[in-house]
Amino acid sequence: MSVSVVVPAYNAQDFIQVAIASLQAQTLPPLEIIVVNDASTDDTAKVVESAAKKDSRIKLINLASNMGPGGARNAGIEEARGQWIALLDADDRFAPERLERLVQLGEETKADIVTDNLLIYDAVAQKIARQGFRRRDNESHFEVTLDSFLYNAAGESTECDFGLLMPIFRRDTLIERGLRYPVNLRHGEDFHLMLDALLAGSTWVCTSDAYYLYTERTGSISKQSSGMSRTKVNYAAMKAATDQLLSRPAISSNARLRELVARRSRGLRWLDAKAKLVAKMRSEGTASVLKTCAGDPWIAWNVGRFLIRRISRKVNALGHATFSSRGSRPLR
Known part of the structure; x- marks a missing residue:
């Protein structure tokens, strides 16, 4: 099975190479690594161009104007050719086996969407603070339904907002159902795409194993800003x-x-x-x-x-x- 990975990037010159390196280290090598430069004002494009000279799988899309995370992801999705499409934020990383494990689970369960647990990372302390949600007893994976998704997307009142989980999608699911990220919302856009997918009848499975390293905006250990998040909280x-x-x-x-x-x-x-x-x-x-x-x-x-x-x-x-x-x- 082939996988395209879309990486939206805005002013990510100092850390985009780490994200790319985690994709190059995958046990299931991605078909392509699509970096969408969201009109950065730093040298993000130059860093990616340099990496692309050494790895032909790396493709750079330069947006003429800043579209926000939703617009940048949509641009990458339009270009993706893999049977599966994965998303990686520029300040995060994949564990080496992530694509292999998630694609395998998706094929076994025939799911349209697959997610995993999160490794919550404090970049200043350089330590894993915790996992996103507690492992479920005797369950290697579970289905996320419309009800359970909304229940676990209530902000601070839940253990882990399921809107934060980073999906891999079957490309056909996104294309045939016209699923895209909202471009008018620059914070929390993930929630709305996942909701639209479930309302359209998509099936979603999630493993309790954690393969996605999610960088905290403010470290829960260090209590200091990572300096990497470009999302404006709203x-x-x-x-x-x-x-x-x-x-x-x-x-x-x-x-x-x-x-x-x-x-x-x-x-x-x-x-x-x-x-x-x-x-x-x-x-x-x-x-x-x-x-x-x-x-x-x-x-x-x-x-x-x-x-x-x-x-x-x-x-x-x-x-x-x-x-x-x-x-x-x-x-x-």
């Missing part, structure tokens, strides 16, 4: 796009789907509010945040709930560490 736009889904007949006619979409909207509203509170605290101090909470019961309630969850996690972690340190000694 939870308000994501919420607005989510709210528009309620007008789609396939969702508006189904009470369960309506509630799941509304749940995602509430989660995004909180993420937007939290981001603004953090910025406010940094610029104006804690007193300004307390004043905001006092004037908005909804924010106050969510801040309280957030703090309780944080404290609970720390207490549980401390209890686990204390118990583990006792080893197998009997309790006294």
Whole structure:
């Protein structure tokens, strides 16, 4: 089976070569590596051109204007010739066996879409912080349905937003069903393509094994910015796009789907509010945040709930560490 890998890149001169190298190291060599230079203002194009001179599989597409991640991915999809199309962000990497394992799973299950778990990477600490979601007991893989996708795409209230999982698609699925990334949304565009795919009847399987190294915007270990993400966080736009889904007949006619979409909207509203509170605290101090909470019961309630969850996690972690340190000694 042949695989095309599409790599959207914007001002990625300092790290694009690492992403490309991870593709060149695949145990199932890709048919082509399509790097879409999204009108970068640095030397991204030169770095890719240099790599292409040594590897004929590397193809560079230079966009005349910045189209955002969705537009750049769409441009790569249009050029792809492989039976499968994989996506890799320029600041991320594939484990060497990723394409082989995912294509094999896709062929065995006849799925249209295959994803894997994430290796959440702190670039500053240079360590894997955790995996995206906990491994499911006695399951090598599982099907992602419309219900389970929406349930696991509710922002902070879920363990891992399934909209972050990086897919490989059957090319025929994308072409025949006209599936493309939205170009008017530059943050969270992945969610909408995957939703469209499921609404169109596509089948999606996911393995609990992790082969995709996902670079955190801010490291959960180092607490420092990776300096590599070019995505401008915009939870308000994501919420607005989510709210528009309620007008789609396939969702508006189904009470369960309506509630799941509304749940995602509430989660995004909180993420937007939290981001603004953090910025406010940094610029104006804690007193300004307390004043905001006092004037908005909804924010106050969510801040309280957030703090309780944080404290609970720390207490549980401390209890686990204390118990583990006792080893197998009997309790006294």
